[in-house]
Amino acid sequence: MLRRAIDNVRRVQDVLNKPLILENVTYPFDIPRAGMRQAEFFTRLVEATGCGVLLDVTNLFINATNHRFDPLAFLHDMPLGHIVQVHLAGGFTHRGVAIDSHSRPVEAGSWELLDTLAALTPIKGSILEHDANYPDMTVLIEQIARARRALATPACRVLAS
Secondary structure, eight states, X not given: OHHHHHHHHHHHHHHHTSOOEEEOOOOSSOOTTXXXXXXXXXXXXXXXXXXXXXXXXXXXXXXXXXXXXXXXXXXXXXXXXXXXXXXXXXXXXXXXXXXXXXXXXOOHHHHHHHHHHHHHSOOOOEEEEOOSSOOOHHHHHHHHHHHHHHHTSHHHHHHHX
């Protein structure tokens, strides 16, 4: 699968003459007999193709919650220098399963991961995703302000100068 992904990314990048930016996604189950973790897959894909990473912090939080792994270890295993953008969203839990619905305010766990990530590497940009059940505008503005505070860390300010 990695070889196929590398070939496909290279082919598309050659046609576009631009690097792709690939996102970590949520997944409902672990792939049976998988030879590597998602972070290793991303690292090897980035090394082979030079593509960028769109790190969805909420997807990481959801996966870590549902599949019971350490999200900080995941962050440390990712090719952080290739992160182009970060996404945040809110979700809910249904029957014990965390779901990234883009329909609630961002959870505390996602904010904590954003803070950790911002301390580890410069973040070029962030998007707050909210697609349904829109809250009062003040809630959205507060979340944007919260994201801006995270991106105001010394590592992120390097990009601004």
